[in-house]
Amino acid sequence: MKRKKILVTGGAGFIGGNFVQYMVKKYPHYYIYNLDLLTYAGDLTKHRAIEKNDNYCFIKADIADREFIMSFFEKEKFDYVIHFAAESHVDRSITNPSIFVTTNVLGTQVLLDASKEIGITKFIHVSTDEVYGELDFNPKTFFTEETPIQPNSPYSASKASSDLLVRAYHETFGLPINITRCSNNYGPFHFPEKLIPLTISRVLNDQKIPVYGDGKNVRDWLHVADHCSAIDLVLHDGVNGEVYNVGGHNERTNLEVVKTIISILGKSDTLIEFVTDRLGHDKRYAIDPTKLQKLGWNPTYTFETGITQTIKWYLENQAWWEQIISGEYKTYIESQYSFEL
Ligand code: NAD
Numbered sequence: 043m044k045r046k047k048i049l050v051t052g053g054a055g056f057i058g059g060n061f062v063q064y065m066v067k068k069y070p071h072y073y074i075y076n077l078d079l080l081t082y083a084g085d086l087t088k089h090r091a092i093e094k095n096d097n098y099c100f101i102k103a104d105i106a107d108r109e110f111i112m113s114f115f116e117k118e119k120f121d122y123v124i125h126f127a128a129e130s131h132v133d134r135s136i137t138n139p140s141i142f143v144t145t146n147v148l149g150t151q152v153l154l155d156a157s158k159e160i161g162i163t164k165f166i167h168v169s170t171d172e173v174y175g176e177l178d179f180n181p182k183t184f185f186t187e188e189t190p191i192q193p194n195s196p197y198s199a200s201k202a203s204s205d206l207l208v209r210a211y212h213e214t215f216g217l218p219i220n221i222t223r224c225s226n227n228y229g230p231f232h233f234p235e236k237l238i239p240l241t242i243s244r245v246l247n248d249q250k251i252p253v254y255g256d257g258k259n260v261r262d263w264l265h266v267a268d269h270c271s272a273i274d275l276v277l278h279d280g281v282n283g284e285v286y287n288v289g290g291h292n293e294r295t296n297l298e299v300v301k302t303i304i305s306i307l308g309k310s311d312t313l314i315e316f317v318t319d320r321l322g323h324d325k326r327y328a329i330d331p332t333k334l335q336k337l338g339w340n341p342t343y344t345f346e347t348g349i350t351q352t353i354k355w356y357l358e359n360q361a362w363w364e365q366i367i368s369g370e371y372k373t374y375i376e377s378q379y380s381f382e383l
């Protein structure tokens with residue numbers, strides 16, 4: 043039987059990286075191509091354990107490089123594309139929106155054109171709950187797949203634009219697609235610009251934790267392993283053209299998240315520093331995952347089991363995140379946070 047060829051874009055990043063490892067191990071009879079530009083967020087050291095596997099390879103390329111992508115697809119004739127590659131950090135989209143449009147919107151369109159050209163079997167677009175905008179603090183309100191798209195940041199606007207292009211390629215050209223919209227992920231290999239790994243790494247170094255505004259904004263946290271299993275299910279069983287929300291009902295205020303990490307690591311809340319709020323800071327995200335659950339998905343981690351596993355991972359893998367925070371990252375932190383960290 044012909045070996046299925048799966049192209050994963052952004053497989054050197056946080057979620058794409060976890061997904062590549064999940065797929066390489068679970069499906070030895072598939073061939074996994076990891077295509078990534080290796081921006082500041084991409085890192086291949088995470089794949090040392092699989093880099094010599096005969097069902098894995100890496101290609102350094104830009105998804106927005108139309109000429110290369112078109113000829114690469116023509117040559118390899120992929121069966122599936124799982125599209126993670128993106129600029130993913132909201133704060134960076136506030137200081138430098140342009141690259142978010144180039145990568146997230148134009149890059150996605152190039153991949154759609156190439157997929158259409160070779161007649162792909164399935165294109166999975168990995169999107170985000172942030173395209174729905176924000177919810178108020180009423181705990182009975184949730185994002186469903188019918189919630190109107192109302193993005194508030196340049197990042198979420200770029201993701202929403204790419205979602206609409208993916209939908210349009212399905213409606214106009216019949217491209218077989220699914221869009222997944224997941225809540226906030228956390229877990230191994232999370233880049234330490236994001237709240238949870240930022241907090242863990244800084245608590246371990248006895249550094250101040252910058253909490254935006256009053257710390258009452260709510261996020262709905264999902265362990266990255268549960269996101270991977272959701273995408274796997276949608277890839278194989280998702281109904282063509284459908285959108286699936288992904289989330290596990292793990293809503294926490296940012297202050298609760300930070301205090302939980304400080305407490306597990308046995309440090310003091312005096313490390314918390316309230317800082318100037320993020321511009322346009324979305325109040326609350328909360329996912330209704332009913333549609334995906336009906337397809338057969340259920341998360342395996344609660345927030346408590348997931349955060350404990352994640353902290354343990356960061357303790358056991360200090361070399362991985364220390365090589366990041368000692369590099370260009372230092373300049374980023376200095377420009378992002380106005381106080382001395
Ligand atoms: P990340 O920033 O950790 O990784 C992004 C990867 O994309 C990096 O390896 C980077 O090198 C690569 N990349 C960037 N520009 C590229 C380009 N032009 N060509 C090829 N590769 C490029 O991001 P993440 O947190 O792993 O998010 C992955 C995807 O999941 C994104 O599309 C994001 O919108 C979505 N998502 C993220 C979350 C979350 O909580 N992190 C939640 C829901 C959805």
Ligand code: DAU
Nearest residue numbers: 130131132170171172225226235236237252253254259296
């Ligand atoms: O909801 C899914 C989204 O989750 C993804 O689409 C994004 O790619 C991903 O980055 C994430 O976006 P957030 O903006 O929610 O994640 P972040 O970790 O940056 O922030 C989480 C919350 O913590 C948010 O309310 C802002 C706050 N925060 C963040 C940082 C970096 C702080 O209070 N202090 C900080 O220093």
